Amino acid sequence: MTGKARRTVAAALALAATAPMLSACLEEPSAHEAVRDFLVGWQTGDYAAAARRTDGDEKAVSKALEDAKIQLDAASFRFQVKGIRRTGDQSEADFAAEVDLGENNPLWEYTGKLPLQLVDGHWKVHWSPSVLHPELREGQRFAVDVIPEGRKPILDRNGDPLQQEATLYVANVVPATLKDDVAVCEQLSKITGFPQDRLLSRIRSARPNVQVPLVTFGRAKYAQLRDQLTAIQGITISPQKQPVAPDSPAQIVGTVTAVTPESEQQLGGPQRAGDTVGRSGLQKAYQEHLTGSTETRVITVDLKTKEQVAELRKWRPSRPTSPVRTTIDGPTQKAADSALFAGTPGMLVAVQASTGEVRAVGSTKEYNQEKDALAGRFPAGTTFSIMSVEALLKAQVSTKQKLACPVDRSVGGARFHQANPPGGTAPTLQGDFANGCVTALAALARRIDGAELAASAAKFGIDSRWTLPLKSFSGSLKLPKTDAATARAIAGQNVSVSPLSMALVAGAISSGTWRPPVLVTDPQSPDPSAEAGPPKAPDPIKIDERTVATLRTLMRAGVTTGSARSAATPGDPVHGITAVATQGRKSLAWFVGWQGDIAVAVLTESTDSTAGANIAGRFFQSLHAGM
Template identity: 35%
Template sequence: MSACGALVASLTTGCWAEPSAMPAVRDFLIAWQVGNYPAAAKKTIGADRDKVTDALGQVRAQLDAASLRLALGVPGQDSKFKAIEKNDDEADAHFSVKVDLGENGQPWTYKGRMHLRRVGGKWKVVWDPSIINPLLKPGQRLAVLTEVPKRAPIKDGQGRSMLQKVGAYEIGVIPGRLADQQRTLDELAKQTKIDGGRRLDAERLLGRVRSAPPQRFLPLLTLQYSTHAALIQQLSHIDGIRLNGIHVPIAPAYAPELIGSLGPATADRLQQVGAPYQPGDTIGVSGVQRLQQRRLAGTPTVRVVVQDPAGTNTQELRSWEGQAPQEVRTTLDPSWQHRADAALSGLSAPASMVALRPSTGEVLAVANRGTSGRNLAFEGRYPPGMTFGIVSAEALFSHAGMNQSTPTTCPGKVTIGGQTFTNKARPGGGFGNHFAAGCATTLAQLGGKLDAQTLIAEAGRLGVGKNWGLSVPAFTGSVPTPANDGEKAALMAGQGKVQMSPLGMALVAAAAQVGTWKAPYVLKGVTNAAEVPPAQNLQPESISSLKKLLNRAAATGFAQPARISGDVVGVAALPTYTSGGQTKTISWFVGSKGDLAFAIAIEDRVSAARIAAKFLRAPAPARTGGR
């Protein structure tokens, strides 16, 4: 393209073949581009200047354009091409238009043309709507149609939707019937405080309304009636707001802390999900719904059209095809999930539970109760106490030549490196007996048989503190390297700075059951395989000793109430910790039964082993497949 095809802002009079007509073209395009519409209208003839001013000024609004750039000439033409063609007192000017539609799609570029006439020795632009777009005729306008595809479902491991239909309202407007668009949308944004005060962006809503077909109902947000009844009633009183009652599958049938919820695209949420979503769109705001927003929602199809005064589309000018939504399938088994929810149902304190399949790593159930919407089953950070003894025991079996029959002691009190450990004293016997009895002093003393690096390395082999490559947030555990013998003794007993989540402990139990630690997964087909750590095989002698250890703990120790059958193994614990100046207790059960491993954490002094028995009493469901 020649120099005469540069952006209007850089135009000069010296490079044009027809300088007499060029100033009028230049001034018109510059004034239009910078938004000085009255100045542009002064360069025209053939129509009332106020109408020209309005027509030019509405282009950006009708397209909800982030920017509009104009350039004389047509990109890609050779040097012989004339941007302005003159014939006596008549002339035609060729120019290009580039519209940035922002969230509505990619930039739209097209060729424009205007006719000029010399009147009284001065060149004037002969006004016609086709200057805005060659296909635009008198009385017509531009509009942007956004076609949002139906959101794909989230399914369980058996291929059934995990969402249930609930009553909701679409809150919207008919743009052409609003007496004062700005006032209506300002009031809507002002009153719409959602989830801690998040609001809609009034200015962006206004742009969306102005670019929409004027005679069609435009939904601006969807609110679930059960959670936003008062707000819906309040919004119904805003002048111009219309309500459309619907039933839509937007509420999780179970595991809501994992699956997440849907809600309006407030200003801060739009910053998270980005284009092409717009203010008021229904988007994922938590859990899998948010993490997999683009996959589940797809992207809308955007069309720029010409409309007649009745709102009928007469011509499509440009379209951007969206991406089709794709379902997300979880590994959750509804039968095990129901059992997990039922097991926690009678508890008054916050509680969480994870169940998974040791042979594959697939998560079968994620239950939370009283956690205020937090997925503590995956993200909880609790001192594990004696349940962490599974990790310590594995290290002792692998590197200290011990087994579950190795003689140990269980004093009522022991001080190591300045830290004191206490429990009920037990007579002498084997390590298995003292482990089953919950002897923290036993594990604390055995820390002398391992160096700190070996202990940390073995914890890492069991996934503690590692990146699991999981497609949802999870706490993988924290085991800081001990600075002295006292901290190492605390680590051995699952105390001090050691923290674990129920998911992390369930994985430890799974490794003890099958002899291999495998990374967990809860979503199928969305995880990057390169991010998933390889399986870690335990030493055969360690596997045998761990199974005997956990079998004895379930048969004779604190975990005994969970022993509903001979194949149930595991360990229970009641570690205490200080939080916010208060001493708290966590009740744990960590164990397995066949190809099922699970962990329960309850923020109260109760028998987690009894909750485990409640969970296990029902018959095991049929296998539902692997990754």
């Protein structure tokens, strides 16, 4: 049973249960019985019983009551008798009406009057259309105008739309021109899957002389059904431009489709033709903000001219739609897309270091920008050695300390391998850090307490409970309790991170403060009914100044003398380090760093440790050229 049907049954039961109370509150028993039986019959849909309590033609009155429900597309009627007065052989009852105009539409409340007169010794409701509503006259009918607001855009930080217009196709009818509206709805239902009764009620409750949109199709679906649709007599198809084709970052912006029978059910329907539904990304997360709000009018219409006579009630949108403003920056996004174009599979996330705002999310076709770049779980490789620096400084370890970088090393039983270690004299810790030497960095586990490493990781947002409107992952690290576990953590082997979480780590070193990510600045919450506002984001965390200074030196060395040299570009100095990692059978290459106030994390599929830095270099070069 649909929600609308349940509400109709509930309303009928409610009046049936309160009928004895109506009897008790009225002073004129015989007149009261006529009032009660008429209103109970009207409310419960027993129109013949209601008609018998009037002085009108029983069939005509019964049809008029039924038509009123159809013309209003009403889920239910509820009535309450407010009083009754008698003057000789005539009486008049006052009643309050509540008309539920259905899902997603308002409750229409009005007051009416029932004139009564004695007919052959029995009280009868004196029938006229004004019994249904005081302003309804002979030769008129009800109608409902529902005017939806168009879908609002998703915007970048500069207010530019992040989608382009696409053509949707709307199947319309003009009710007054239809020879057989039942047949039209039967054929359209068979083709589209939309319930026949909903299509029919949409036609019969609308103004008869205007185009009524029934079903909207995307380009592919319309092409598939075009011949069948045009074969239905009375259906016309009108192309309609709507801003629904996502620009980059397309998977963050998300896709939009016309409402389908399935999505209508999921959204709590009935939705109106022309409505659109977000299928993914921000379009889905902010569906209630972007669309769905309508203006509704109950009117009377002249049956001959088909023109509006009076407006009985008007409701402006109770929840205005609004654009969604993101932190995405057009030039930065373009630079990210350009850096990844025609390259190896990979992702790039760029954030503003001083705010945590996400400026760009790029990926090749092999990766999803939301599920992988924001929410993916990947081994961090030796980029996670960033978290060890604070503990090393506490242990009085100098970055100038000589630390060998052998091909193989065992720490606490855990084995590590470094491909192509640098030759010559033993490098310093700074050199090992700059080149991501896993065997050297893993050896530091004996100098670091596992709990201190976990505490340092937390300062960089790892396993932070941040909140974004899309899926995201802040990273995870189990508390290392042995030298082997600590060594694996420094090497990023038992640590999971996302490109977003590592871009924020780079931003924390650049600015000196870790900040939670921000993707949408307005509205504050995807839920328009949220009274308490959005969940509270974690507070920014200031990083120890000595730790920050040391990391800046180490990461600058990664670009000037280390494996991240290909990231160097004109403009502000680039800081960053590289790392390699393995996930299943995939070899992954990281770059984590920044230039100016833009911090990035790049993850690409490659056995070459410099592959991530190559992409970062192209990104910074493109960004610098566009300034």
